[in-house]
Amino acid sequence: MSPDASKPELLTNMEMAAADRLTIAAGPPGSFLMESAGAAVAREAELLAPRQGRIVIFCGPGNNGGDGFVAARLLAARGFFIALGLLGRLDALRGDAACAANAWNGDVSAIDELSLDGADLAIDALFGAGLARDLDGSAKAAVLRLNEWARASGKPILSIDVPSGIDGSSGQIRGVAVQAERTVTFFRRKPGHLLLPGRLHCGRTVIADIGIAESVLSIINPQTLANGPAIWKSHFPVPRVDGHKYSRGHALVLSGGLAHTGAARLAARGALRAGAGLVTVATPREALGVHAAALTAVMTRLCDAPDELADLLKDRRKNALVMGPGLGVGAATRDFALAALEADAKSPEARRAIVLDADALTSFEGDALCLAQAIEASGAPVVLTPHDGEFARLFGMLTSDVADAWRKREPDPEILRARLAALHSPSKLERVRAAAALSGAVVLLKGADTVVAHPGGGASIAEDLPPWLATAGSGDVLAGIIGGLLAQSMPPFEAASAAVWLHGASARQFGPGLIAEDIPENLPPVLRVLFESLMLRRA
Incomplete structure (x- = not known):
């Protein structure tokens, strides 16, 4: 699950969305991809947090947040103490993210009420690579709070897809961005994982296989490659x-x-x-x-x-x-x-x-x-x-x-x-x-x-x-x-x-x-x- 020379293709936000659509059209539902993504996040979290440690998960209003809900459920089943907060209303979630949230049996806090006290690891599941605007309001406050906690405590942040606030296609910061120690992304990296300043926010980036077929690359024909x-x-x-x-x-x-x-x-x-x-x-x-x-x-x-x-x-x-x-x-x-x-x-x-x-x-x-x-x-x-x-x-x-x-x-x-x-x-x-x-x-x-x-x-x-x-x-x-x-x-x-x-x-x-x-x-x-x-x- 680490970047390797056999996967040089870098997918823009639009190309990654196409890979998801092509995969779902061929059979596996979106819920399967989300479950696989959440499982990959949970595996990385286990490597970063002590056994039975406290993990705080910041979930956003889209599929990135859905991945966070899946990871929360799996980590709780493995004995970790989970605190989860949501940016926005629970009843506003849609599609696969809503299904993932319904499968979570624990408490859901408002994002600004979520406590990081005593946390061993924070999971950033706020926004993925396709962020289309600068972060502001509660989202910006959550990112700033995460970064300050990591700086003061020396504890790690694990980001899902890209650190929230990073544009996956350009690597640019949309207002503010999470400073992750590790980032787990899916199928292929994005240009923003390599381009500055995005690369400086990702920490170590690992690639997880979530069931997207390699054959979609011949259809998407990505034009950007990691140099090697x-x-x-x-x-x-x-x-x-x-x-x-x-x-x-x-x-x-x-x-x-x-x-x-x-x-x-x-x-x-x-x-x-x-x-x-x-x-x-x-x-x-x-x-x-x-x-x-x-x-x-x-x-x-x-x-x-x-x-x-x-x-x-x-x-x-x-x-x-x-x-x-x-x-x-x-x-x-x-x-x-x-x-x-x-x-x-x-x-x-x-x-x-x-x-x-x-x-x-x-x-x-x-x-x-x-x-x-x-x-x-x-x-x-x-x-x-x-x-x-x-x-x-x-x-x-x-x-x-x-x-x-x-x-x-x-x-x-x-x-x-x-x-x-x-x-x-x-x-x-x-x-x-x-x-x-x-x-x-x-x-x-x-x-x-x-x-x-x-x-x-x-x-x-x-x-x-x-x-x-x-x-x-x-x-x-x-x-x-x-x-x-x-x-x-x-x-x-x-x-x-x-x-x-x-x-x-x-x-x-x-x-x-x-x-x-x-x-x-x-x-x-x-x-x-x-x-x-x-x-x-x-x-």
């Missing part, structure tokens, strides 16, 4: 015995001037450690000496202007390009990016994968349309890797005021309006999806909950990135790892998702005290375990 090998392993490049360096691709990294060379070297090292057969740093003449003195396995080529980059890119063996780290913000960098994209537009027979990061994105501030048009004209697989500030600078100006300029790319005004609006959504997932659709590129928005989305709407969410990744140069290495995987012909969405996972795994391998230079050097043990696992599966 399960979603990209079939595309991951495992070196072949008969392979050689040329068969593993050639990544080109564009360097900035003399005072900003480190970022390019970090990216180049990341690409090399990720498996690219060859890596070259294209450097201005003023920085050549610095690179030549610092680089060994990485080659150098001179490149001072966009036309010189275009000449380098005539060699189609250089099949992945990383540009942006330390490149500088301004017209020159913008021209370099456009020259790289134009080079692919002129050579449609062999599209080069391009990673645009950092300064290459900020150089298009307020003019994402120009970048999107160049990406479309090139036909190249492109990955954009902004952090929040770069994302806002690139896409923040895309409001309805500039809709006319985008209409040729998306003639349906309703779709266009929705995408432009989504760029300002509080949901990180929806922002990244909209940016990918508008730009025609895979977009990776960095953070502890890094989201990768492709233009077709599919997305991955990272769930286990260590906090020490927040260090100078870390993003440069990530861009390089993506470039190294792209050089080995990995598809862009899978390459970006895999790079995020490798980046985090390498940082965990090293541990606290990490600096950016440590990330590439800790990839080998991570790759060794990954290769052994993949080769075992493919054997």
